[in-house]
Amino acid sequence: MTTLQGTTAETPPAQTAATPTVPALQATLLRHSFGGxxxxxGVSLAVQRGEVVAVTGPxxxxxxxxxxxxxxxxxPDSGEVYWGGTRADSLDTQARARLRANSVGLVFQHHYLLADLNVLDNLRVPGLLLRQELTEQARELLAAVGLSGREKAMPGQLSGGERQRVALARALVARPSILLADEPTGSLDTANAQAVSLLMVELARKNxxxxxxxxxxxxxxxxxxRRLHLLDGVMTGSLPEM
Ligand SMILES: Nc1ncnc2c1ncn2[C@@H]1O[C@H](COP(=O)(O)OP(=O)(O)OP(=O)(O)O)[C@@H](O)[C@H]1O
Ligand SMILES: [Mg+2]
Structure with missing residues (x-):
């Protein structure tokens, strides 16, 4: 008689080579022009969940x-962008903004905090959903970036490094599956740059x-x-030997 004996709760689910892993972010053959x-x-790349990929280039x-x-x-003028398997570039502006709010966190060289909102409200703004769970997530992230107790501070009362840590927490508050960062430590001194970059990698991996x-x-x-290198609009797999 066939039984399920021998199959215990600990038995891992069958993994087949065909099990697809959908990248957090994928782009194929992106072309873009300014004024001709x-x-x-034609840039292509993919980033998996939990993976940190650095892009360098002149x-x-x-x-x-x-x-x-x-x-x-x-x-893009042509090519495709996918967020977690959903094609993003062909969505209309509103649908793309809605999907972006839940899928993508952005950090730039400038913090872009809203000067008239305190730290906690800056974190609650991206979702435009002042839900209790978002507030809790915001408080947790502020603690994770070392800013517990500064929720009511205004951005103008923070140091440059603290502002950038708030910007990082804000980028992660909606639990995005992708974090895009453009020279996030470019305006910081070496010690603050290192602190922010370590936090960014740690928090993104944890999430x-x-x-x-x-x-x-x-x-x-x-x-x-992993490292990618962009040279004159063409991506190469890694940094050339130096
Ligand atoms: N809005 C724009 N209008 C016209 N040209 C632009 C615009 N934005 C960027 N460019 C041009 O596109 C090219 C790429 O610019 P981009 O800002 O992407 O470079 P980058 O690699 O980020 O440089 P950096 O390291 O200095 O930040 C440059 O030649 C730039 O002058
Ligand atoms: Mg740039």
Missing amino acids: NEVLH SGSGKSTLLHLLGGLDR GAGVLLVTHDEAMAGRAD
Whole structure:
């Protein structure tokens, strides 16, 4: 008689080679021009959940342009962008903004905190949902970035490093599956830059988010799981030997 004897609760589910892993972020053959001048010439990449990928490249090579396309802040001339398997670039502006609010966290060199809102409210704004659970998540993240007790502080009362830690917490508050960061420590001194970059990698990994990080900071790029290099709008797999 066939029984299920021998099959215990600890038996892991069958994994087959065909089990698909949907990347947190995927882009295929992105092209983008400004006024007839093409600055991205068919860039493709994928970032898995929990993976940190650093993008380096000279000034003007197209890094920020690429991040804007990946974050849905701008549309590519051609090519496709997927957030967790959902095609984002072809959505209309409203639908894309709604999906972005739940899927993508953005951190830039400038913190872009709203000066008239306190720290806690800055974190609650991105979802535009002043739900209790968002408040709790915001408080947890503020604690994680070392700013417990500063919820009522105004951005103007914080140091540059503290403001950037608030910006990082804000980017993660909606539990995005993708974190896009464009030189997030570019305006900080070395000690603060290191503290913020370590926090970013740690928190993103803990939240299972895939991270794409544009940086000129070698130490920061060295902490990534993988490195990509953009040169004149063309992506290469890794940094050339130096
Ligand atoms: N809004 C725009 N209008 C016209 N040209 C633009 C615009 N934004 C970027 N460019 C041009 O596109 C190219 C790529 O710019 P981008 O900002 O993506 O470079 P980057 O790699 O981020 O440089 P950096 O390291 O200095 O930040 C540059 O030649 C730039 O002048
Ligand atoms: Mg840039």
